[in-house]
Amino acid sequence: MKMLAGWKRHVLMVALCAASACAYAEDQLAKVKKAGELVVGTEMQFAPFDFLENGQQSGFNKDLFAEIGKELGVKVRFIDLPWPSVLPGLEAGKFDMVGGPITVTKARMERYTYTLPVADATxxxxxxxxxxxxxxxxxxxxxxxxxxxxxxxxxxxxxxxxxxxxxxxxxxxxxxxxxxxxxxxxxxxxxxxxxxxxxxxxxxxxxxxxxxQPPFGAKVYFAYCLRKDADSKPLADAFNAALLKVNKDGRLATLQKKWFGVAMDVPSTLPTPNY
The missing domain is CATH 3.40.190.10 (Periplasmic binding protein-like II)
Incomplete structure (x- = not known):
């Protein structure tokens, strides 16, 4: 009887450990991979990044996220919202990340996890x-x-x-x-x-x-952002790895020229913003 009870406890412990491991594995990247879809909140009133053309999404974000999606092996689905609703929507877990893009600021860095920069935001x-x-x-x-x-x-x-x-x-x-x-x-x-x-x-x-001319603002950059939690970090790391690859092989510069009229040098690490 004691041996049977011990065996049951062993089985229970193994099951609990497996459940714990599965729960740990279900971070945001794992969820995205499992769903086969990266869901991105944005505002489609911000040309040339995101805008509607004949009722269809167009712009830099659509093209760049398509390339990132290829690298991650997932499809990308955008949710269009008024800008004041985008960041609250991220915090409420309505989508995986924000593709506004948004300006990198000190205050926002304390609240969100930024990706690497994708364009100048001066x-x-x-x-x-x-x-x-x-x-x-x-x-x-x-x-x-x-x-x-x-x-x-x-x-x-x-x-x-x-x-x-x-x-x-x-x-x-x-x-x-x-x-x-x-x-x-x-x-x-x-x-x-x-x-x-x-x-x-x-x-x-x-x-x-x-x-x-000239601009009145300090030198700042545009990036995308995710929730600032442990679950989102693997997705942020994977996104940045894909973005670095897209930058290195020239795809990022090609899209910048297409939508901004000029290629922009963007840092390969996230700089500390001035404000």
């Missing part, structure tokens, strides 16, 4: 092409400017305009298209966004918009 102003009153960034002083609600670009603009003699009034927009529409209509004089984004907008509509 901030600048977009103005109307025929507005001769704004020749440099400081010329927005005392006027009305716009920015994306909940964005790092808005935060950086607010920090910059606070240094001006007469800080302008700020209007916050749920998506960038609304801001650009108000700019075109003359309801605001400039929109703050990443140089990558506004250069694309100005290129698409040169008769309407122009970029104010």
């Amino acid at each position: 901030d600048a102003f977009l103005k109307r092409a025929n507005d001769s009153s704004i020749k440099q960034s400081a010329d927005v002083s005392g006027k009305i400017v716009g920015g994306g609600k909940g964005s790092a670009q808005l935060d950086q603009m607010k920090a910059y305009i606070a240094t001006l003699p007469k800080p302008p009034e700020v209007r916050e927009y749920i998506d960038n298209n609304q801001a650009y529409a108000d700019l075109a209509a003359g309801r605001i004089v400039a929109v703050a966004n990443s140089m990558t984004n506004i250069a694309y907008v100005a290129k698409q509509r040169p008769e309407t918009f122009a970029v104010v």
